[in-house]
Amino acid sequence: MPAEEIIREKIKHLPNRPGIYKFFDEKDEIIYVGKAVDIRKRVSSYFNKSTQHNNKTRKLISHIRNIQFTIVDTESDAFLLENNLIKQYQPKYNILLKDGKTYPYICVTNERFPRVISTRNKINDGSKYYGPYASVTNMNVVLEMIRSLYPLRTCTYNLSPDNIERGKFKVCLEYHIGNCKGPCENLYDEESYNQHILQIRNILSGNLSIAKAYFKDKMVAAAQETQYELAHSYKQKLDVLEDFQAKSTVVSNTLTNIDIFTITSNEKCAFINYLKVMNGAIIQTQSLEITKKLDETDVDILATIIVQLRHDFESESKEILTNIEELKLPLDNVTVTVPQIGDKRKLLNLSLKNVLYLRKEKESMNEKSKDSNEVRIMETLKKDLRLSELPKHIECFDNSNIQGTTPVASMVCFRNAKPSKKDYRHYHIKTVVGPDDFASMYEIVTRRYRRLLDEGTPLPQLIVIDGGKGQLSMAVKALKDLGIYTQVAVISIAKRLEEIFYPGDTLPLYIDKKSESLRLLQRIRNEAHRFGITFHRDRRDAGTLKTEITEIKGLGPTTAQKLLSKFKSVKKIKELSETELEAEIGKAKTKILLDYFNQESNA
Template sequence: MSKEISIKLQLSTLPTTPGVYQFYDISEKILYVGKAKNLKKRVSSYFTKNHEYGKTKVLVKKIVHIKHIVVPTESDALLLENNLIKKYQPRYNVLLKDDKTYPWICIKNERFPRIFPTRNLVKDGSEYFGPYTSMKTVRVLLDLIKSVYPLRNCSYDLSDEKINAGKYKVCLEYHLGNCKGPCEGYQSSEEYQRQIVEIKEIVKGNFKSSVHYFRTQMKELASEMRFEEAQEIKEKVEVLENYQVKSTIVNPKINNVDVFSIISDESYAYINFLQLSHGAIIRSHTLELKKKLNESDEELLQLGIIEIRQRFKSHSTEIYLPFVVTVDKELKVTVPKLGDKKRILELSERNAKFFRMERFKQLMVTDPDRHTNRIMAQMKKDLRLSEEPRHIECFDNSNIQGSNPVAACVVFRNGKPYKKDYRHYNIKTVVGPDDYASMEEVVYRRYKRLIDEEQSLPQLIVIDGGKGQLSSALKSLDILGLRGKIAIIGIAKRLEEIYFPGDSIPLYLDKKSESLKIIQQLRNEAHRFGITFHRVKRSKAAINSELENIEGIGEKTTMELLKTFKSVKRIKEASLEQLAAIIGMSKAKKIHNTFH
């Protein structure tokens, strides 16, 4: 049976219910795992659509066998898809790799529970809070708890029998005031457990019950004239309130909420997660996803929400998102438009952007090729190019009131200046200040030579100027038969408009766009290179004209003098004998008489 008939047969038997599908190659190796609301419709689309994205075409060619698992709902399909991706890590799926173990706060299952950080979860009845995204957060919380509540840190078995038998003695922690001495019966189990209940609320982000209890206690002590003890309680209240103020980001009524946002480019997506409790962020994490099949932001965010909520064992009943996605019918999905909810979503997006920028900076050092590939892919998308612009050339004209017209061509390879290929041009066929004609001449000369010498042509030409300069450059490409073979754009200085051939409406790229930054860098480099050459030419012209205006003094004499004296100023200051030694007495007298 041929592959086509086999695939058709497998497609015909697929159900129209929600589920998860798996693609296998000829060696029964899993290629891809996907979810669907309608299995038959979704899987069939792979074989009936004309896929533009290259990797999808390659995937479809490799598929030999299709397996599926039917589930009751779309939400179940999402969960199952996530678990199968993590288990098999198929080649064409979004990469969900994270070997990191996160820290937890453990409240030990004991008569007088100890509280400590851990990365290992032991099923002994102890309570674990977390996981937290950094040990720093855990330490800050534990320091806060220890500064307010005196807790034991010894590992003794504090059973009633052993305490009553006087088996233990209080240690230095008791004398320092860090522990109330339950080992000798100085603190009851009931009082200790009340502290543990309040600590659990603090870890969850709720300070209300602890502050209320301490305020009541403080008033009672003050009414009994026990002012020193009341002051100690007051200090604890202040510690709790200060921490609460610092950690509260939005309205304290926003409780038990997860916030998700996504920032993506051609190759990667970054999903930020914030967990809110009583207006405070108690958890923050950014997940990096590597795209494999040009997945949409909606697909990636769906997958990210499931993965993050599983990883951090979130039980929040509401989530804030930048746009609606299907996750779980029991979850309330809110897309904030304004107010505190919108502010917290914007904060999440800012966190995702900062994480992305940090990753870029690290990659520039550790993996420059990946950084370059990402920028090239982004430029291809932003500038609507048919291929990545690995080789870009930019042209700029320089003249002052039509004098000494010159042009510059700068070359970037893989997004970086390639100074070896920079070129200067003296304008030969244009008289006066005509930028359009100058651009036409230079572009023609540049590519005529590259064609004659059989050198590689660029994928993109950038013209410093608007529609006029772009049209002039196009004339030269037409003459050389290169129109349509090389992409060309013009960038106008005023508002950084980008013009395309035949399109009167310019493109405006985001001011922070990396594609725009590279185009600006090209334009600025061409301008700098052109101005430098123009300045040198102007300077030479001024020197030559000053000496050559003297009757009987030509270019050859001028060059001999400049070779020795280096500047016109020194020639003017030279004595008759010094000048005569180089160019002879007759010419020396003419120059000396002119300047003296």
């Protein structure tokens, strides 16, 4: 039984229940995971509306060899299960994010005299983890601030009361330079140390007010006791906190525990910005570029990414702000809104600025990358063809005279390794009688560059002739007769073995078949051939109409041209119904034309 029939048979047995479905390929590997309110209805849509799908989706469908499903209770459960399976299997046709476990955390260790360290591994040992941080730089800024405010230990000793009493440890360099107060030798009491840890926990949670109040009280008390140096040290610590808070984006003291997600996209990618707000300040930011796999909509992409980012950054926010009106998330007790005014709208606008900047930056980088690729290709072509100049401007000529009729020619132009279609030219062969490719090549090359010389237009750096040594020699003769042979490089490319011929050289050059420069020459040659063939066919059809239709008494060139421009050939005109012809040329001329066609068929 063919694969498609097997799939359709499986679909008949799928449940009309919420859940997830998995598509497998011929290697029995998962290539796509999807969610659905109704599994059978959703899976059927892939196969019942195949003509409405884009190319990427049709490609996915062509690789499906098996389907599996899992039923769940609610749409919300399906949403979360889909997300987990995508992370687990990373299917080819699902959009993906890297796992959040690779992001760093700040950890307050679960031990006597806790340490504050950075880590990428969360261990279930009672330690408290803050983050994860999308930026290692931002995390290090927070760590440096904490270390400048509080004298914490960095050693990994087991500072149990028994070990300290027995004098098992000695203070290290950190104590002597003032970064640690020596709890290992019982020089710092545990209560004071834990008071500092409590303040650090508040800072890491986004609440700086407790630490600020603490240092301010200490500063005032020291000043009152005329301990001005100590008061100054507390003042410096308070300034560090103030400076850190000033650099944080404070949006509103009334807003807390909110997630903001915005999205914009082009044909290939989606760009997403995430802001996390706690205690009136933005404490987490992340911007992402997502490559589309199946031309997904912004709604579909953002819904998937929100679930992943909230999981990765351990968000428990009950409110999400976004710029997508249609977004609906099956998340329990979570509201999704598009604010129009107030502080929440300002937050949304800030996220939009970030995501639009990301898109502009990435698209600009892609353009620069394209430009650098084109320069590299031209440099390679210059080297392979031993040219004296970078071939920024290339022109290619091709003749078309299928079966010796209606000889025409074409010239295509490439600038910076890209087609410059405004510079393409068609040529009617005027001075040559019959099918003579060599003489035709001489004519069109002469006409092209005589015109450029008359207009004072710059010549190309490279001329490519589609053909062998004969066509090349005639192009060279034309350039010599114009007196510009030494001013421009000219080569020919023969189709059969992709041989490159130089003037005066009997042996061809063979460029590596995988070379970018050969691919560029082939593309230019093929484009010239396509352009010429199209023109030849149009002209041939026009000639056919002229001989068949314009000679009919009662019809003329205007009627012939009208029919040709719309239907392209006599064959297609003959296939039209009487009603269709009357709509184009009227009842009287339709009768004349049909009488002619009937006489022709009976002749």
